[in-house]
Amino acid sequence: MNTLDVIGQFDRYVIGNYKRLPVVITRGEGSRMWDMDGKEYLDMFPGWAVSGLGHCHPKVVEAIRRQAGELIHIDNTFYNAQQGRLAELLSEKSFGGKCFFCNSGAEANEAAIKLARLAGDGKRYKIITMERSFHGRTFATMTATGQAKTHAGFHPLVPGFTYVPFGDFDAVDRASDDETIAVMLEPVQGEGGVNVPSGEYIRSLRELCDAKKMLLIFDEVQTGMGRTGKWFGHQHFDVTPDIMTLAKAIGGGVSLGAIVARPEVAAYMVPGKHASTFGGNPLACAAGVAVFEAIEEGNLLENARQMGEYFRVKFDAMKEKYRLIKEVRQLGLMIGVELTVPGDSIVTKALEKGLRINCTQQTVLRLTPSMTITTSEADQAMAILDQVFTEYEADLARETQENSDGPN
Numbered sequence: 001m002n003t004l005d006v007i008g009q010f011d012r013y014v015i016g017n018y019k020r021l022p023v024v025i026t027r028g029e030g031s032r033m034w035d036m037d038g039k040e041y042l043d044m045f046p047g048w049a050v051s052g053l054g055h056c057h058p059k060v061v062e063a064i065r066r067q068a069g070e071l072i073h074i075d076n077t078f079y080n081a082q083q084g085r086l087a088e089l090l091s092e093k094s095f096g097g098k099c100f101f102c103n104s105g106a107e108a109n110e111a112a113i114k115l116a117r118l119a120g121d122g123k124r125y126k127i128i129t130m131e132r133s134f135h136g137r138t139f140a141t142m143t144a145t146g147q148a149k150t151h152a153g154f155h156p157l158v159p160g161f162t163y164v165p166f167g168d169f170d171a172v173d174r175a176s177d178d179e180t181i182a183v184m185l186e187p188v189q190g191e192g193g194v195n196v197p198s199g200e201y202i203r204s205l206r207e208l209c210d211a212k213k214m215l216l217i218f219d220e221v222q223t224g225m226g227r228t229g230k231w232f233g234h235q236h237f238d239v240t241p242d243i244m245t246l247a248k249a250i251g252g253g254v255s256l257g258a259i260v261a262r263p264e265v266a267a268y269m270v271p272g273k274h275a276s277t278f279g280g281n282p283l284a285c286a287a288g289v290a291v292f293e294a295i296e297e298g299n300l301l302e303n304a305r306q307m308g309e310y311f312r313v314k315f316d317a318m319k320e321k322y323r324l325i326k327e328v329r330q331l332g333l334m335i336g337v338e339l340t341v342p343g344d345s346i347v348t349k350a351l352e353k354g355l356r357i358n359c360t361q362q363t364v365l366r367l368t369p370s371m372t373i374t375t376s377e378a379d380q381a382m383a384i385l386d387q388v389f390t391e392y393e394a395d396l397a398r399e400t401q402e403n404s405d406g407p408n
């Protein structure tokens with residue numbers, strides 16, 4: 001089998017719902033991965049922000065191996081020690097809540113939405129979410145997502161969701177009425193373009209939710225588990241939510257999602273109201289516990305903060321150098337570089353040179369480097385990006401020149 005064989009197999013047998021890059025990845029280690037032909041890539045967007053510790057972190061690999069030999073799955077009819085320990089860690093590192101486990105970000109948000117409706121007791125059911133948010137692809141989480149492109153083709157949507165501009169406190173105040181049970185947002189919008197709100201906005205939302213007895217739900221699927229330099233994104237703003245949702249990096253690469261809810265809110269989720277067959281299985285939870293241990297033992301929160309600063313300085317310098325960079329937005333190792341031009345061709349050029357990055361909202365390059373990244377890996381990534389920008393600007397200048405040299 002070679003790359004073309006695999007792509008051919010996909011063409012015949014896999015539904016074409018993803019825009020894929022023409023590369024077959026076979027191995028990963030830390031911030032690096034390799035394709036079928038042995039080509040090496042620096043991965044600055046590992047697993048769409050899933051591999052927060054980089055690929056195949058040794059502690060996670062060891063925990064999975066150990067757990068797989070003992071018990072891979074046991075249903076929630078029984079207790080299992082790994083689920084209990086992971087819940088304890090999540091609760092202790094956040095705001096002392098209780099956990100429910102599932103397998104993905106959409107499922108975690110779905111659970112939060114259902115829990116909010118339960119707390120609304122049939123009288124309050126409306127949820128305010130943000131424009132440019134992203135909460136998942138199930139029906140309720142897709143509806144919660146404040147982007148028309150995500151809704152297209154699926155109407156009628158789930159009733160009860162209202163969208164307001166991210167960062168506009170008054171809009172939330174105006175949109176909430178006595179049927180509103182919750183306000184739901186990402187502490188930093190990821191897919192929406194790496195949009196970092198002010199602390200004042202987040203704190204005002206908390207006060208508003210308290211005053212109007214609404215629940216504040218933070219979707220920490222992308223901001224969670226240390227990437228921003230704190231365990232959870234909301235900890236930058238000194239505000240605690242009523243419900244927090246998690247997935248992506250918490251399983252170290254294994255499918256794992258969770259919600260953490262204040263005990264009084266969690267109490268609404270009684271037997272029969274919600275469940276997940278795979279949720280909280282020992283294999284995924286053992287991986288989750290290993291992620292916590294790896295972050296603590298490796299002092300990786302500190303590394304995320306330091307390397308976030310390192311990237312900030314580098315990107316600031318790059319912004320001065322290239323006119324095509326409009327703005328750089330960042331919290332720790334969650335980095336968005338807004339361009340004045342579409343970013344797809346930059347992503348492709350970077351990949352050709354062995355650098356993997358992402359582009360969202362057409363013009364925002366997104367990087368979520370691993371918390372284990374070193375300065376030399378960061379330098380290498382920035383050197384490739386520098387080359388790509390230089391070539392892009394040279395191509396642009398040449399095209400402009402050719403057009404001005406045209407027949408008229």
Ligand SMILES: Cc1ncc(COP(=O)(O)O)c(C=O)c1O
Binds near residue numbers: 105107109219
């Ligand atoms: C903030 C946020 N919430 C939810 C999701 C959905 O997660 P999943 O794809 O695991 O369902 C994502 C995925 O990108 C996300 O970034």
